[in-house]
Amino acid sequence: xxxxxxxxxxxxxxxxxxxxxxxxxxxxxxxxxxxxxxxxxxxxxxxxxxxxxxxxxxxxxxxxxxxxxxxxxxxxxxxxxxxxxxxxxxxxxxxxxxxxx
Amino acid sequence: xxxxxxxxxxxxxxxxxxxxxxxxxxxxxxxxxxxxxxxxxxxxxxxxxxxxxxxxxxxxxxxxxxxxxxxxxxxxxxxxxxxxxxxxxxxxxxxxxxxxxxxxxxxxxxxxxxxxxxxxxxxxxxxxxxxxxxxxxxxxxxxxxxxxxxxxxxxxxxxxxxxxxxxxxxxxxxxxxxxxxx
Numbered sequence: 001x002x003x004x005x006x007x008x009x010x011x012x013x014x015x016x017x018x019x020x021x022x023x024x025x026x027x028x029x030x031x032x033x034x035x036x037x038x039x040x041x042x043x044x045x046x047x048x049x050x051x052x053x054x055x056x057x058x059x060x061x062x063x064x065x066x067x068x069x070x071x072x073x074x075x076x077x078x079x080x081x082x083x084x085x086x087x088x089x090x091x092x093x094x095x096x097x098x099x100x101x
Numbered sequence: 102x103x104x105x106x107x108x109x110x111x112x113x114x115x116x117x118x119x120x121x122x123x124x125x126x127x128x129x130x131x132x133x134x135x136x137x138x139x140x141x142x143x144x145x146x147x148x149x150x151x152x153x154x155x156x157x158x159x160x161x162x163x164x165x166x167x168x169x170x171x172x173x174x175x176x177x178x179x180x181x182x183x184x185x186x187x188x189x190x191x192x193x194x195x196x197x198x199x200x201x202x203x204x205x206x207x208x209x210x211x212x213x214x215x216x217x218x219x220x221x222x223x224x225x226x227x228x229x230x231x232x233x234x235x236x237x238x239x240x241x242x243x244x245x246x247x248x249x250x251x252x253x254x255x256x257x258x259x260x261x262x263x264x265x266x267x268x269x270x271x272x273x274x275x276x277x278x279x280x281x282x283x
Contacts, residue, residue, distance in 0.1 A: 004221040024201035072269035079276035
């Protein structure tokens with residue numbers, strides 16, 4: 001029997017790695033990967049607690065919703081990144097410092 | 102220590118170690134491909150939490166969809182990125198990531214501390230659900246139940262998310278088209 005605390009520790013580690021990537025990276029795609037890591041940590045928690053809800057499956061169903069939402073956000077974020085690259089020729093968020101005209 | 106626990110620790114180690122590699126590497130391509138490994142290990146963890154349908158969805162959507170999108174955007178955004186990243190391999194870079202490292206480590210210590218206080222295995226609702234037999238067992242037929250619940254109890258969030266997905270896709274298509282005279 002795997003205890004819930006083990007799942008929580010793994011997901012906390014993944015969350016903190018994602019946090020580190022978001023704060024320290026100079027590349028928008030790597031920041032996006034950090035956000036995905038944090039989302040995955042949250043989904044892992046949902047799934048781990050969802051084991052104790054056999055009738056309604058609330059944890060697993062909201063994990064599915066979170067995965068679909070992550071797909072939608074990634075599509076939009078990558079479209080934005082491509083637009084930023086087209087305009088500034090870089091995807092370092094620190095260099096993007098002008099508004100549209 | 103049972104086989105299940107050994108599998109859990111192996112999967113958890115692979116997930117965390119490959120995530121650390123993703124965060125630490127200077128090579129963007131290697132970063133994306135190691136993220137594959139993290140996602141597969143997470144799918145394995147979902148299976149160990151008795152959520153096989155979520156694990157399959159994770160592989161289909163994350164590995165099949167999101168990672169291909171990330172690779173695609175990475176290929177389209179030119180090779181200057183690679184040069185930029187490799188230039189940053191100096192000692193100055195290490196100094197500038199120190200605050201982020203401190204933040205992440207402190208946050209991790211805080212969360213582990215809180216987990217010790219919460220003691221998740223002895224929460225009231227978990228105890229009562231164990232008493233009522235409301236726990237998913239390895240031989241349970243979960244996927245059928247998910248399908249029925251999705252179409253009855255969770256129909257409203259399901260429809261809301263389908264609308265949101267459509268809006269997001271239309272928005273992405275609009276954002277990524279070539280603009281004429283704006």
